[in-house]
Amino acid sequence: MTTETVVIVGGGQAGGQAAISLRREGFDGRVILIGDEPVLPYQRPPLSKTYLAGELAGERLLIKPAAFYDKVNIEHRLAQSVIGIDASQQLISLDSGQTLYYDHLILATGGRVRQLDRPGAKHAQVHYLRSRADVDAMRDKFTPGARLVVIGGGYVGLETAAVAVKHGLKVTLLVARPAPLGRVTSPEVGRFFEDVHRQAGVTFCCNTGVESIEDDSGDGQVAAVVTDSGYRVLADIVVVGIGLLPNVELAEAAGVACDDGILVDEYGRTSVANIYAAGDCANHPSAIYQRRLRLESVQNAVDQGKTVAATICGKDKPYAQVPWFWSDQYDLKLQTAGINSGYDQAVVRGDITSRSFAVFYLREGRLLAVDAINRPAEFVVARNILSKGLGVSVARLQDERIPAKALAEMPGDTLPDRVA
Amino acid sequence: MIKVNYIESDGTHREVEVEEGVNLMDAALDNLVPGIDGDCGGVGACATCHVHVDGDWVDKLATMAASEDAMLELTDERKANSRLCCQLTASPQLDGLIVHTPVGQH
Numbered sequence: 001m002t003t004e005t006v007v008i009v010g011g012g013q014a015g016g017q018a019a020i021s022l023r024r025e026g027f028d029g030r031v032i033l034i035g036d037e038p039v040l041p042y043q044r045p046p047l048s049k050t051y052l053a054g055e056l057a058g059e060r061l062l063i064k065p066a067a068f069y070d071k072v073n074i075e076h077r078l079a080q081s082v083i084g085i086d087a088s089q090q091l092i093s094l095d096s097g098q099t100l101y102y103d104h105l106i107l108a109t110g111g112r113v114r115q116l117d118r119p120g121a122k123h124a125q126v127h128y129l130r131s132r133a134d135v136d137a138m139r140d141k142f143t144p145g146a147r148l149v150v151i152g153g154g155y156v157g158l159e160t161a162a163v164a165v166k167h168g169l170k171v172t173l174l175v176a177r178p179a180p181l182g183r184v185t186s187p188e189v190g191r192f193f194e195d196v197h198r199q200a201g202v203t204f205c206c207n208t209g210v211e212s213i214e215d216d217s218g219d220g221q222v223a224a225v226v227t228d229s230g231y232r233v234l235a236d237i238v239v240v241g242i243g244l245l246p247n248v249e250l251a252e253a254a255g256v257a258c259d260d261g262i263l264v265d266e267y268g269r270t271s272v273a274n275i276y277a278a279g280d281c282a283n284h285p286s287a288i289y290q291r292r293l294r295l296e297s298v299q300n301a302v303d304q305g306k307t308v309a310a311t312i313c314g315k316d317k318p319y320a321q322v323p324w325f326w327s328d329q330y331d332l333k334l335q336t337a338g339i340n341s342g343y344d345q346a347v348v349r350g351d352i353t354s355r356s357f358a359v360f361y362l363r364e365g366r367l368l369a370v371d372a373i374n375r376p377a378e379f380v381v382a383r384n385i386l387s388k389g390l391g392v393s394v395a396r397l398q399d400e401r402i403p404a405k406a407l408a409e410m411p412g413d414t415l416p417d418r419v420a
Numbered sequence: 421m422i423k424v425n426y427i428e429s430d431g432t433h434r435e436v437e438v439e440e441g442v443n444l445m446d447a448a449l450d451n452l453v454p455g456i457d458g459d460c461g462g463v464g465a466c467a468t469c470h471v472h473v474d475g476d477w478v479d480k481l482a483t484m485a486a487s488e489d490a491m492l493e494l495t496d497e498r499k500a501n502s503r504l505c506c507q508l509t510a511s512p513q514l515d516g517l518i519v520h521t522p523v524g525q526h
Contacts, residue, residue, distance in 0.1 A: 043461045045460070045461065046461055060446065060461075061461075064449065064452075065449065065450055065452075067452065068452050071452060298459060298460065298466075299459070299466075302457075302459050326460070326463070326465045328463065333463075333465075333487070335465060376464075376486070376487040376490035376491055377486075377490035377493070379490075380490050380491060380493045380494050381493075383494065384493075384494075404490075405493060
């Protein structure tokens with residue numbers, strides 16, 4: 001019987017998973033999960049999808065029901081913040097004034113939304129979308145006919161626009177870059193989504209930055225978003241989705257090495273003994289891409305949560321999973337496997353206009369990633385190819401007579417194909 | 421209430437009462453059935469709620485969509501009776517249903 005204590009800072013997907021996995025791996029000491037939100041760990045992806053749409057009840061967001069934590073004896077301290085770590089004494093201090101000793105400390109501190117840094121950005125109708133409370137706060141503005149301006153063309157911005165337009169709001173979407181989803185996909189796929197949103201009735205403005213936000217009504221009820229192209233767009237509600245900043249301050253103050261996130265090795269260990277990190281805040285080495293990555297995704301949070309739990313239990317399971325992501329907009333499910341950055345060739349399988357196609361991204365003939373739009377079979381096969389390091393042939397990827405499943409069946413061929 | 425039986429790979433048997441219309445992944449999570457993770461929250465994006473459906477029950481289930489069929493390829497223990505339980509909804513016809521959670525999900 002161990003008497004060790006694991007303290008987990010952060011009650012999101014990674015923190016929750018780490019707690020669950022510690023018990024699954026057989027850890028029988030104390031597990032204390034500390035979250036600054038007043039709710040048990042819950043899933044964030046539905047926030048900008050079914051939860052915003054009112055199709056999913058709040059309790060359905062929970063990763064595990066409350067009874068689970070009691071059953072497996074996971075202590076939780078909700079609506080509490082950790083304000084300091086004393087790594088030499090292995091102590092953390094809470095905002096309540098309490099101090100807790102840890103044998104192992106997991107930092108699953110996640111991230112916070114990047115704030116719009118423009119005059120007037122503190123307007124009462126400007127919202128961000130990260131937590132359940134954020135969505136609850138904007139819900140009463142989601143009424144038919146209301147004017148919504150979305151700032152940012154990432155997953156959050158596009159998903160919010162899709163839900164809003166379906167609810168009858170008048171939606172204007174402002175994207176600073178030439179195409180949406182610029183950070184995660186190719187211009188081709190970005191423009192496809194732009195077209196889909198336009199067809200659905202969204203006023204979609206690329207290459208459009210925000211200059212300032214003015215109070216149009218004089219009482220904080222209506223905002224005017226002033227663009228750098230000189231337009232003034234009125235809004236009953238503004239939703240800003242311009243990215244996430246990793247929460248590294250606690251770690252940095254404790255002397256843990258950070259560089260775009262808390263630096264960890266493949267076992268989730270930081271530069272300081274007995275301190276680990278997982279999820280959106282963690283910057284890890286990727287065996288597949290041979291470089292460091294910081295990912296903001298459920299897959300990464302879940303798999304790193306499992307990794308640190310295994311490490312603490314002495315069962316080293318290096319983190320080497322293929323990254324994957326998904327987004328639901330209208331009747332489209334985008335599933336991405338891998339990271340496409342640095343690609344030199346984009347191979348389209350299927351017809352883009354049919355709203356069911358996949359784009360395979362290659363570098364020097366090797367597969368880096370796929371974007372599969374209503375093409376789960378291509379998503380699945382790409383995950384298999386990436387995890388096994390298999391070779392691909394451009395001609396076969398393009399040939400729809402070959403079933404997607406068979407694209408991974410190239411026995412012995414793990415070298416780049418030399419098809420031009 | 422519809423009775424659904426979840427059987428773990430070690431033989432542990434749990435009978436769970438499920439409200440009509442609730443999917444069998446949510447039902448498993450609500451009742452602390454091990455081996456059902458549902459990482460994506462039940463949108464058929466992760467294949468971590470894979471079950472093997474017992475005997476003749478397979479034929480009584482709603483037909484599998486192409487997307488579910490594709491996602492099942494991600495699982496190690498795919499069989500002819502494999503389903504994702506987030507895609508199965510409790511209905512009176514399924515009263516007494518038996519599903520097995522695969523070894524790999526424990």
